[in-house]
Amino acid sequence: MxxxxxxxxxxxxxxxxxxxxxxxxxxxxxxxxxxxxxxxxxxxxxxxxxxxxxxxxxxxxxxxxxxxxxxxxxxxxxxxxxxxxxxxxxxxxxxxxxxxEARAAPSIEVSKDVEADLSTRLDARHLDVRKPETRAAFSLRSKAMRAMREWFYDHEFEEVDTPELSTAGAEGGADLFPVVYYDREAYLSQSPQLYKQILVASGFDRLFEVGHAFRAEDFGTSRHVSEIAMFDVELGYVEDHHDVMDVQEASLRHAIGHVTEQATRELDVLDADPALPEEPFPRLTFEEAREILREEFDHVPEDDTDLDTKGERLLGEHFADRGHPAVFVVGYPDEKFYYRQNVPGDDVASRKFDLLYRGQELSSGGQREHDVDRLRESMRAQGVAPENFEFYLEAFEYGVPPHGGYGLGIDRFVQQLAGLDNVKEAILFPRDPDRLEP
The missing domain is CATH 2.40.50.140 (Nucleic acid-binding proteins)
Structure with missing residues (x-):
């Protein structure tokens, strides 16, 4: 009982x-x-x-x-x-x-502040999560996600579930995990992106989803994992990408504020300060961001369509010194086919943004392309065969409102809130190229 x-x-x-x-x-x-x-x-x-x-x-x-x-x-x-x-x-x-009764002595210290390397901790995760510091990170995560969900429910968003198996990836690339699906090949979902847009086209004009995405990338950084927890949002009848950023900023501010007020015990245990932004998040163009990196840090990312990890960290330092822990970078060039881009009169290459929080990318989003002809044209220009995405494109043949959205990386968000060194510390049972258990 x-x-x-x-x-x-x-x-x-x-x-x-x-x-x-x-x-x-x-x-x-x-x-x-x-x-x-x-x-x-x-x-x-x-x-x-x-x-x-x-x-x-x-x-x-x-x-x-x-x-x-x-x-x-x-x-x-x-x-x-x-x-x-x-x-x-x-x-x-x-x-x-x-x-x-405990039948054996713990293989890692639970009660004492004895350091163990992350790999050892993850091998014995069932013991590691007993440590108050580790446990506090996941209590904080739970409170942050509850607050995030509450904000969207309070603003009349509906929670949806989309498939984690599909015939093609949302990104149109090769970094997919193939699986055997009965007598044919399928893939683990890279993103719910295409399904979110289908639903907006069908009248779900305010939706969010909490789910997982899978990226078959060979990495060795403290920022990446193969299985990612995502908070995805999509909304219809937007004017432009600024409407999407407004939603992202308000919901994130609410979640950080909730953690600051309701997770004081966890923050004390972790010795963490989530840095609630006091002012509106700055919104700068991609070119303005690169100019700051060039002029203040003498850093020029090798890829002229991106900022790179070091650039994001330096931008975080630049804005933190000015009292801004969070900042939007808008207008990345050569973006994925589903973004609205190259719009006459725009002062940016695309209506795509990244949100940087404490020098790390937390989300990507923007206004989507809702015109099916331009969508097909963009797909062909990027080498993506439209015929492989007819299930998606067909939804755009019957009237689609202007729309946009974003995907927030929950693991990175918790990592930054809790002040953790590695994103895997924010995941109960992380998956990377070398770890499939526990």
Missing amino acids: FDLDRTYVRELTADDDGSEATVAGHVHELRDLGGILFVVVRDRTGRLQVVVKEDETPDVFARAEDLASEDVVRVRGTLSATDQAPGGVELAPADLTVVS
């Missing part, structure tokens, strides 16, 4: 002095001072010090003497306010039950 009497550690404060409580969790730490045992119990919200005295509760003391690190226990007792305990409160137990 679900333990309705159980109290989470985060709910206990010094104001509960003298009251009774029941907590359950893992044994995080043990200290034996001879006749007094200090048992630190850890649940998903924090740690509580349990003080067991032999002369007061000999039966409980005898059971506590046999405890080992990571045993699962249930403890009932009386709370006492004290400055010497974590959270300012400790528990004097009247009863202690061992729910489940």
